[in-house]
Amino acid sequence: GAALTVPDKQVDSVCPYCGVGCQLTYHVKDNRIVRVEGRDGPANHGRLCVKGRYGYDYAHHPQRLTVPLIRREGVPKRGDFTMDPERVLDVFREATWEEALEAAGGGLARIRDAHGGRALAGFGSAKGSNEEAYLFQKLVRTGFGSNNVDHCTRLCHASSVAALLEGIGSGAVSNPVMDVTRAEVVIVIGANPTVNHPVAATWIKNAVRTGVKLIVADPRRSDLARHAHRFLQFKPDTDVALLNAMMHTIVEEGLVDPAFIADRTSGYDALAANVANYSPEAMAPICGIDAETIRYVARLYATAKGAMILWGMGISQHVHGTDNARCLIALALMTGQIGRPGTGLHPLRGQNNVQGASDAGLIPMMYPDYRRVDEPEAQAKFEAAWGRALDGKPGLTVVEIMDDILADGIKGMYIMGENPAMSDPDANHAREALAALQHLVVQDIFLTETAYLADVILPASSFAEKTGSFTNTDRVVQLGRQALNPPGDARQDLWIIQQVARRLGLPWKYDGPAAVFDEMRKLMPSIAGITWDRLERDGAVTYPCRAEGDPGEPVVFTQAFPRESGRARFVPADIIPADERPDAEYPVVLITGRQLEHWHTGSMTRRAGVLDALEPDPVALVHPLDLEALGGRPGDVITIASRRGEVALYARADDGTPRGAVFVPFCYYEAAINRLTNAALDPFGKIPEFKYCAVRVQVGGH
Numbered sequence: 202g203a204a205l206t207v208p209d210k211q212v213d214s215v216c217p218y219c220g221v222g223c224q225l226t227y228h229v230k231d232n233r234i235v236r237v238e239g240r241d242g243p244a245n246h247g248r249l250c251v252k253g254r255y256g257y258d259y260a261h262h263p264q265r266l267t268v269p270l271i272r273r274e275g276v277p278k279r280g281d282f283t284m285d286p287e288r289v290l291d292v293f294r295e296a297t298w299e300e301a302l303e304a305a306g307g308g309l310a311r312i313r314d315a316h317g318g319r320a321l322a323g324f325g326s327a328k329g330s331n332e333e334a335y336l337f338q339k340l341v342r343t344g345f346g347s348n349n350v351d352h353c354t355r356l357c358h359a360s361s362v363a364a365l366l367e368g369i370g371s372g373a374v375s376n377p378v379m380d381v382t383r384a385e386v387v388i389v390i391g392a393n394p395t396v397n398h399p400v401a402a403t404w405i406k407n408a409v410r411t412g413v414k415l416i417v418a419d420p421r422r423s424d425l426a427r428h429a430h431r432f433l434q435f436k437p438d439t440d441v442a443l444l445n446a447m448m449h450t451i452v453e454e455g456l457v458d459p460a461f462i463a464d465r466t467s468g469y470d471a472l473a474a475n476v477a478n479y480s481p482e483a484m485a486p487i488c489g490i491d492a493e494t495i496r497y498v499a500r501l502y503a504t505a506k507g508a509m510i511l512w513g514m515g516i517s518q519h520v521h522g523t524d525n526a527r528c529l530i531a532l533a534l535m536t537g538q539i540g541r542p543g544t545g546l547h548p549l550r551g552q553n554n555v556q557g558a559s560d561a562g563l564i565p566m567m568y569p570d571y572r573r574v575d576e577p578e579a580q581a582k583f584e585a586a587w588g589r590a591l592d593g594k595p596g597l598t599v600v601e602i603m604d605d606i607l608a609d610g611i612k613g614m615y616i617m618g619e620n621p622a623m624s625d626p627d628a629n630h631a632r633e634a635l636a637a638l639q640h641l642v643v644q645d646i647f648l649t650e651t652a653y654l655a656d657v658i659l660p661a662s663s664f665a666e667k668t669g670s671f672t673n674t675d676r677v678v679q680l681g682r683q684a685l686n687p688p689g690d691a692r693q694d695l696w697i698i699q700q701v702a703r704r705l706g707l708p709w710k711y712d713g714p715a716a717v718f719d720e721m722r723k724l725m726p727s728i729a730g731i732t733w734d735r736l737e738r739d740g741a742v743t744y745p746c747r748a749e750g751d752p753g754e755p756v757v758f759t760q761a762f763p764r765e766s767g768r769a770r771f772v773p774a775d776i777i778p779a780d781e782r783p784d785a786e787y788p789v790v791l792i793t794g795r796q797l798e799h800w801h802t803g804s805m806t807r808r809a810g811v812l813d814a815l816e817p818d819p820v821a822l823v824h825p826l827d828l829e830a831l832g833g834r835p836g837d838v839i840t841i842a843s844r845r846g847e848v849a850l851y852a853r854a855d856d857g858t859p860r861g862a863v864f865v866p867f868c869y870y871e872a873a874i875n876r877l878t879n880a881a882l883d884p885f886g887k888i889p890e891f892k893y894c895a896v897r898v899q900v901g902g903h
């Protein structure tokens with residue numbers, strides 16, 4: 202075989218993709234990554250998946266943005282484009298940093314001064330570091346003067362977090378993934394970790410091998426289902442029916458934990474009265490799981506010495522996403538399956554730093570550490586710390602911001618590292634909104650579908666080109682370290698944010714991530730004990746870590762829940778149907794999600810050689826019998842249309858996809874499936890219903 206290139210340096214860092222937070226080492230030669238190796242981090246112990254191991258060369262892609270760009274006068278903004286990187290300079294002209302920053306910051310300042318802070322909004326990124334997230338939300342809150350700041354957490358676990366904050370007072374996981382090895386029963390529901398949290402899935406499979414009983418519940422049969430003790434392929438959109446029926450069984454058969462309920466919770470009676478209406482026998486035809494199986498799984502969970510629940514977007518991305526999560530919380534509380542090792546609730550976080558970005562206050566209703574912006578004491582605390590008067594009104598969320606633009610409210614935006622033109626539901630509507638902005642500043646590493654609609658583009662640094670802290674799904678804060686210099690004139694994001702801030706009248710001077718982190722920990726009790734030195738030395742520290750020297754707490758809620766009463770709260774849920782049900786015209790259910798080789802909107806992985814070679818083309822997964830009934834064969838082009846748009850892509854036969862449904866990953870710009878999805882929101886988490894809308898499918902392209 203070919204000799205391995207001898208690197209000239211090795212840099213210890215973490216993976217830039219998912220929330221598992223695998224530690225890795227970059228092998229670098231001549232400012233290029235030549236190889237990636239897994240390290241012995243707490244979440245991965247040397248393991249990496251295909252994305253972490255091979256998904257690095259996007260950093261060296263020729264399409265990297267290396268010069269600031271300003272939109273040419275008179276070039277219209279069109280959302281229905283096909284991206285042609287060769288023609289960038291037809292739309293934009295190259296500019297100096299000084300000129301671009303003046304245009305970027307000056308444009309935002311003018312809108313603020315003419316229309317007030319609520320006429321501006323910012324999207325930060327769960328791909329950025331904690332320090333970038335913190336500075337970005339501080340810029341919006343103190344520089345714009347509103348709370349219109351959000352990021353993609355709104356599209357992934359906002360409903361889970363709403364339910365968790367309401368029920369147990371904390372939006373983060375109670376136990377790390379690795380606790381599956383200490384459980385007796387593990388439920389994975391509405392998640393496909395083999396694809397989306399691959400290294401976490403390997404720990405689950407290892408646990409099964411040592412006797413842990415795995416229950417997988419999902420409308421789609423995933424690879425993990427092969428390892429399950431029981432697989433419950435329930436009908437899409439029937440989560441509450443299934444979960445209430447499990448709770449019905451537990452109450453009826455006396456399998457609750459009365460001491461836990463009495464000592465640690467409130468609201469049980471109302472919950473028990475509600476689930477009395479949901480017998481497994483009545484729910485079986487609704488959810489498609491027979492009553493005996495529902496009862497069996499409920500007994501197994503309730504009577505296990507330790508049982509853990511992990512969930513993903515299948516739970517959260519519904520108009521009843523918060524209700525789905527409320528049911529999972531209630532299950533854990535009524536059986537006392539929380540607060541000990543090998544138990545608990547684990548919403549599998551998607552992005553590498555979605556936990557940290559949310560903790561840092563990159564959300565419209567919360568300051569750092571989840572202090573509500575409309576709570577006067579919290580407002581006073583942050584006004585004193587930041588030296589500015591703050592808006593006490595919660596800001597708008599991702600989808601609300603798009604609607605507000607078209608209602609002539611918000612006129613300017615600053616978007617750092619997010620791609621709403623691809624990731625938002627009803628993407629045609631989102632693109633129309635972005636195009637309608639008077640002033641859009643986009644900071645990114647590629648000309649994304651969103652950047653194409655910008656007035657000013659600021660070329661940023663890729664993950665490996667900067668140092669920062671990142672918080673994984675287990676609440677472990679880890680260091681990503683700079684391995685490369687940014688290409689051309691691209692700059693580190695922390696520098697760019699501060700330059701934009703300066704143009705908004707904020708004379709900040711942070712000389713690096715350590716200085717920002719130090720300010721954060723003084724304002725955030727949950728990480729108060731974590732010093733930058735310790736992060737550099739240990740590489741990973743779990744929060745809560747309230748005082749220097751504290752070891753950190755991987756398992757929380759052992760004595761009390763962080764609510765005023767110290768008690769967790771049961772919140773009953775009833776069945777609410779999906780916003781858009783199939784009908785004669787649109788008879789098929791569209792489920793969207795991800796696939797192993799690609800990440801979210803594909804801006805990185807579709808420019809990573811190995812990953813793109815493995816999955817180069819847009820595909821839709823269709824049950825083979827459904828495909829046959831349509832008159833199609835695997836590999837045929839099919840057209841999927843909803844009331845909002847249509848796309849053409851290749852059909853792949855997949856008997857794990859339920860009959861009457863089609864599954865499409867949202868990473869393909871040439872078949873941007875979010876043009877079809879429904880922007881209806883869960884009322885509590887304001888999360889869109891990505892997991893369910895009505896479409897029709899035909900063989901053939903358009």
Ligand code: SF4
Nearest residue numbers: 216219223250253400
């Ligand atoms: Fe990266 Fe997640 Fe894969 Fe680990 S499991 S290597 S963090 S994508």
